[in-house]
Amino acid sequence: MHETIDTLLQEGRTFAPPADFAAAANVNDPAIYEQAAQDSVGFWEGWAKQLDWDQPWNQALDWSNPPFVKWFVGGKLNACFNCVDRHAAGERSGKTAILWEGEPGDIRRISYSELKDEVSRLANALKELGVGKGDRVCVYMPMVPELAFAMLACARIGAAHSVVFGGFSAESLFDRINDGQAKAVITADGGWRRGSVVPLKRAVDEAIQMGCPSIEKVLVLKRTGSEGLMTQGVPTPAYDQGKWVEGRDVRWEELVPRQSVECPCESMDAEDLLYILYTSGSTGKPKGIIHTTGGYLTGVMATTKWVFDLKEDDLFWCTADCGWVTGHSYVVYGPLACGASVMMYEGAPDMPDKDRFWRLIEAHKITILYTAPTAIRAFMKWGDEYPERCDMSSLRLLGSVGEPINPEAWIWYQQFIGKGRCPVVDTWWQTETGQIMITPLPGITHTKPGSATHSFPGIEAVVLNEEGVDLGAVRKPGQEVGGYLALTRPWPAMTRGIYNDPERFIKTYWSKFPGKYFPGDGTKMDGDGYFWLLGRVDDIMLVAGHNISTMEVESALVDHPAVAEAAVIGKKHDLKGQAISAFVLLRSTHQNRPGLIDELKAHVAHKIGAIARPDDIIIAAELPKTRSGKIMRRLLRDVAEGRALGDTTTLADSNVVNTLKDKYESMES
Numbered sequence: 001m002h003e004t005i006d007t008l009l010q011e012g013r014t015f016a017p018p019a020d021f022a023a024a025a026n027v028n029d030p031a032i033y034e035q036a037a038q039d040s041v042g043f044w045e046g047w048a049k050q051l052d053w054d055q056p057w058n059q060a061l062d063w064s065n066p067p068f069v070k071w072f073v074g075g076k077l078n079a080c081f082n083c084v085d086r087h088a089a090g091e092r093s094g095k096t097a098i099l100w101e102g103e104p105g106d107i108r109r110i111s112y113s114e115l116k117d118e119v120s121r122l123a124n125a126l127k128e129l130g131v132g133k134g135d136r137v138c139v140y141m142p143m144v145p146e147l148a149f150a151m152l153a154c155a156r157i158g159a160a161h162s163v164v165f166g167g168f169s170a171e172s173l174f175d176r177i178n179d180g181q182a183k184a185v186i187t188a189d190g191g192w193r194r195g196s197v198v199p200l201k202r203a204v205d206e207a208i209q210m211g212c213p214s215i216e217k218v219l220v221l222k223r224t225g226s227e228g229l230m231t232q233g234v235p236t237p238a239y240d241q242g243k244w245v246e247g248r249d250v251r252w253e254e255l256v257p258r259q260s261v262e263c264p265c266e267s268m269d270a271e272d273l274l275y276i277l278y279t280s281g282s283t284g285k286p287k288g289i290i291h292t293t294g295g296y297l298t299g300v301m302a303t304t305k306w307v308f309d310l311k312e313d314d315l316f317w318c319t320a321d322c323g324w325v326t327g328h329s330y331v332v333y334g335p336l337a338c339g340a341s342v343m344m345y346e347g348a349p350d351m352p353d354k355d356r357f358w359r360l361i362e363a364h365k366i367t368i369l370y371t372a373p374t375a376i377r378a379f380m381k382w383g384d385e386y387p388e389r390c391d392m393s394s395l396r397l398l399g400s401v402g403e404p405i406n407p408e409a410w411i412w413y414q415q416f417i418g419k420g421r422c423p424v425v426d427t428w429w430q431t432e433t434g435q436i437m438i439t440p441l442p443g444i445t446h447t448k449p450g451s452a453t454h455s456f457p458g459i460e461a462v463v464l465n466e467e468g469v470d471l472g473a474v475r476k477p478g479q480e481v482g483g484y485l486a487l488t489r490p491w492p493a494m495t496r497g498i499y500n501d502p503e504r505f506i507k508t509y510w511s512k513f514p515g516k517y518f519p520g521d522g523t524k525m526d527g528d529g530y531f532w533l534l535g536r537v538d539d540i541m542l543v544a545g546h547n548i549s550t551m552e553v554e555s556a557l558v559d560h561p562a563v564a565e566a567a568v569i570g571k572k573h574d575l576k577g578q579a580i581s582a583f584v585l586l587r588s589t590h591q592n593r594p595g596l597i598d599e600l601k602a603h604v605a606h607k608i609g610a611i612a613r614p615d616d617i618i619i620a621a622e623l624p625k626t627r628s629g630k631i632m633r634r635l636l637r638d639v640a641e642g643r644a645l646g647d648t649t650t651l652a653d654s655n656v657v658n659t660l661k662d663k664y665e666s667m668e669s
């Protein structure tokens with residue numbers, strides 16, 4: 001990458017925190033940034049003291065063997081105790097911990113004292129199955145309360161969970177079970193998704209059949225009771241038929257309800273493994289990202305309280321599935337450590353209609369919504385009438401995570417969902433960071449649409465050039481700079497490494513800039529010192545000697561009224577090095593028409609500069625995305641460069657690419 005990223009997309013709007021919001025916010029004094037910067041270890045210790053410890057730590061930070069960090073050395077605590085028991089024992093005992101709605105519309109409300117009983121029974125059941133401290137348990141479930149129970153029950157007895165997203169295939173499950181050497185799988189017969197059953201137990205059977213010698217037991221929850229139902233044209237067997245393996249498979253309802261509700265929490269070392277979570281990475285085999293107990297809980301609790309301004313009577317809805325880190329940190333551990341009420345929803349946002357999210361907000365009076373740009377762009381595409389017909393006046397804060405949010409989507413979110421009243425927090429972080437790292441604080445930060453703004457107090461993020469020079473420090477006052485994002489100090493929830501692969505951990509994150517963590521993302525820092533994350537550095541194009549971020553061309557396209565979503569790639573070009581190809585989805589209110597493509601090209605040239613004008617634009621019906629909603633640009637590059645399609649196993653819908661390929665090739669001829 002060159003010293004600067006030569007993109008020019010300008011977004012000038014700023015939004016101050018609403019005065020009443022700021023006055024009542026959990027944090028509203030900007031001096032906190034300076035204080036935390038002066039003594040970041042003391043800052044994190046202050047948060048750690050808000051947890052319940054069996055034994056205090058004797059050293060807050062051990063950074064003597066970087067990049068392997070230890071926080072709260074010598075301290076002992078239990079994550080489940082901190083998320084459940086301490087609330088159940090006090091004034092929150094009857095407070096709703098989890099409010100859940102299934103896709104078919106079934107509703108459950110679980111109080112903290114009920115949660116303690118549920119989790120304790122399941123923990124005892126796991127012990128009866130032979131699972132204990134130090135073991136790994138694979139959790140492969142739909143988004144039902146039992147998924148949270150399973151994570152907490154593992155934490156309670158000191159077993160590490162490895163949650164595998166229910167949308168992943170048997171093959172992904174097989175890889176993850178074997179890498180983590182899981183002793184048991186907790187699953188369900190199926191889960192509901194857009195009216196169909198996702199046959200989870202069947203996938204577990206397939207995975208184990210491929211060879212998972214570490215698995216001794218499979219605990220199966222009955223969720224769909226799906227005998228006779230059709231899934232993609234195939235009848236789904238009842239969960240206890242088909243490949244039921246006696247001695248290995250255990251019915252939840254036969255084992256769990258008869259267990260005692262007394263189950264002591266294991267006292268864990270602050271650095272004991274809490275969980276493994278696999279992240280695909282751009283190439284190669286998935287990385288088992290590991291998180292430990294004391295620092296992780298500290299980081300997620302602190303960020304939940306300050307980023308989301310979480311208060312006692314909030315109903316907090318992070319729409320992520322627990323199969324992703326967002327679900328780990330901001331459905332389960334962060335909010336429950338704070339004693340919050342958490343919303344969980346099982347299914348799709350367009351079931352039975354495209355207003356399901358807004359109906360949920362209206363019905364349950366959700367106060368905080370945390371979702372992803374890919375969802376926001378889908379809502380924009382579906383049209384404004386869906387949110388408009390619901391009363392969402394309970395909302396007071398909106399959050400975004402997962403990829404850069406383009407300014408148009410940010411503004412739409414702020415206007416149509418937040419009605420201009422709610423601060424919007426765009427939060428940058430990763431599976432590896434465990435906690436939110438770059439984000440506004442809603443009572444302090446003046447936000448700019450599309451910018452994640454500043455690093456959280458106690459965190460230091462910098463922009464480096466190829467040689468590792470801190471561009472923010474050497475620039476002229478007010479100058480914009482661009483380069484690689486890096487983090488300079490250890491933080492409590494940072495990953496402790498890749499399971500069984502310390503070399504890969506060092507090589508991937510710590511070798512580009514020795515002593516600093518390199519997350520793999522590019523960023524800009526504007527004249528006011530705001531961060532504008534640009535996505536993975538692999539997603540930066542080099543067009544005729546200029547670095548242009550795919551994300552900024554996408555933002556310029558989405559800025560056009562006809563465009564709902566865009567994916568941009570650089571394809572090989574003899575003269576320019578790379579030429580820009582764009583795949584565009586139109587809004588439901590627009591159709592393709594003669595001249596539209598030229599108009600879109602001109603729009604990009606107008607917003608960014610002639611250098612960014614796309615060579616070709618394809619109007620597509622769908623974009624290839626991973627199941628977590630990230631656009632698979634590698635596949636689009638394959639399409640644009642006429643290569644055979646590479647690995648498509650993590651695609652949510654593999655037909656999408658073939659359709660695009662046909663379309664692209666017919667256009668070329």
Ligand code: WT7
Pocket residue numbers: 279325326400401402403404405426427428429430431432452519520521533534535536628
């Ligand atoms: C990558 C991490 C962290 C939860 C979900 C994804 C991108 C994430 C933002 C944001 C710009 C973002 C980065 C990051 N990303 N949030 N607010 N602005 N980019 O977790 O699967 O580990 O992906 O997602 O590229 O490195 P993940």
